[in-house]
Amino acid sequence: MISTPAIIQTEAQAAAVIYITTPRNEMMKVFGPAVGELLTALAAQGVEPVGAVFAHHLKMSPGVFDFELGIKITAPVTASGRVKPGILPAATVARTIYSGPYEGLPAAWGEFNAWMKSNGHEQAENLWELYSVGPHSTSDSAQWRTELNRPLKN
Numbered sequence: 001m002i003s004t005p006a007i008i009q010t011e012a013q014a015a016a017v018i019y020i021t022t023p024r025n026e027m028m029k030v031f032g033p034a035v036g037e038l039l040t041a042l043a044a045q046g047v048e049p050v051g052a053v054f055a056h057h058l059k060m061s062p063g064v065f066d067f068e069l070g071i072k073i074t075a076p077v078t079a080s081g082r083v084k085p086g087i088l089p090a091a092t093v094a095r096t097i098y099s100g101p102y103e104g105l106p107a108a109w110g111e112f113n114a115w116m117k118s119n120g121h122e123q124a125e126n127l128w129e130l131y132s133v134g135p136h137s138t139s140d141s142a143q144w145r146t147e148l149n150r151p152l153k154n
Helices: 024-045 102-118
Strands: 006-010 013-023 049-060 064-073 083-088 091-099 127-133 145-151
Touching: 013 024, 013 049, 024 049, 024 064, 024 083, 049 083, 064 083, 091 102, 102 145
Parallel strands: none
Antiparallel strands: 006 091, 013 064, 013 083, 049 064, 049 127, 091 145, 127 145
């Protein structure tokens, strides 16, 4: 289930990111370890993360995820291994909040995409999810919250 979508303007935000290309069916195997790698690199540099982890999908294809796993930061990060400085972009986005387990995300995106289409919004190629409440917060997946952001073409 998604909340009522809204159109908002985001500002560019500095982030630490790991670029990942993986088959869709491998996502759950690579995501958790990459989050650990990202947070360990930030801790080693004394850089504080801000908020929750996000996945900024650069383009969508049926069988492959091509994205930056990242987290906003309070200070610049130095490249270390796969961790690099990045930016969560400024954009006009359609935004909604999905409530529930990650397995429900494809259906949530389907509902969200239908809303955008029925309201005449043309989508850009990229999108991002921000995992505000998840397994790091509670084991009850019904309580998980994922912010869905889809930049719009002007």
